[in-house]
Amino acid sequence: MSSERLCRTLLTLTAVSCLALRNDPAAAGSCYGLGTTATEAQISALDIDVRPDGQGLPLGRGSVEQGATLFAQVCASCHGARGQGGPAERLVGGIGTLATPQPVKTVGSYWPYATTLFDYVRRAMPYDKPNSLTADQVYALVAYVLEMNGIVAAGTTLDAATLPKVEMPNRHGFIVSTPAPEASSSAPRERTTPVVPRS
Numbered sequence: 001m002s003s004e005r006l007c008r009t010l011l012t013l014t015a016v017s018c019l020a021l022r023n024d025p026a027a028a029g030s031c032y033g034l035g036t037t038a039t040e041a042q043i044s045a046l047d048i049d050v051r052p053d054g055q056g057l058p059l060g061r062g063s064v065e066q067g068a069t070l071f072a073q074v075c076a077s078c079h080g081a082r083g084q085g086g087p088a089e090r091l092v093g094g095i096g097t098l099a100t101p102q103p104v105k106t107v108g109s110y111w112p113y114a115t116t117l118f119d120y121v122r123r124a125m126p127y128d129k130p131n132s133l134t135a136d137q138v139y140a141l142v143a144y145v146l147e148m149n150g151i152v153a154a155g156t157t158l159d160a161a162t163l164p165k166v167e168m169p170n171r172h173g174f175i176v177s178t179p180a181p182e183a184s185s186s187a188p189r190e191r192t193t194p195v196v197p198r199s
């Protein structure tokens with residue numbers, strides 16, 4: 001057997017034996033001698049997605065006023081003191097501009113769900129230290145960003161029950177462009193395909 005054929009045969013055999021082992025994570029780890037089985041703690045640290053309806057929101061709460069203090073400390077250097085933008089994009093304003101020749105897309109004007117703001121800030125911000133904020137801090141920051149956009153009032157406190165009830169200005173600005181494959185014909189699922197919003 002040529003060395004090239006031998007090599008190919010060995011690769012195939014390895015792949016087959018790995019397939020046979022795939023239901024046994026410990027054994028699979030030894031297949032290539034790589035990796036370890038993730039622990040429950042490691043998995044739950046990464047399992048932090050929050051869905052539009054609020055599923056996945058953690059316990060905790062935070063107010064506009066707490067958010068204002070925190071925003072000045074950890075966000076303003078990049079986004080501006082009132083979220084007007086700085087080295088990083090603006091988070092405030094633009095509501096009502098999307099259908100104009102100069103649309104200004106911000107969290108306030110564009111994002112359809114307030115719950116997504118929680119998910120995003122928790123997993124991605126501050127940019128230089130993502131996933132470092134507590135749930136209370138994220139609720140407070142979300143409340144403040146929404147307040148700066150005029151979406152919630154000063155004095156508002158948000159938590160897992162109240163945040164999903166916040167209606168974003170562009171909530172109904174996304175239309176179904178094509179039915180999702182799994183949708184039944186009678187009830188097409190909503191898709192967030194960006195389109196020119198309804199005026």
Ligand code: HEC
Binds near residue numbers: 071089107121127141
């Ligand atoms: C070191 C600079 C920096 C800091 C500090 C920072 N951000 Fe950001 N932020 C960014 C950058 C850069 C982006 C764009 C990231 C991208 O598009 O991938 C961003 C994007 C965002 C967005 C999404 C904006 C949009 O319309 O897409 C939000 C919301 C946000 N940041 C909130 C925050 C909050 C709240 C804090 C404080 C906890 C914070 N950021 C701190 C740099 C920063």
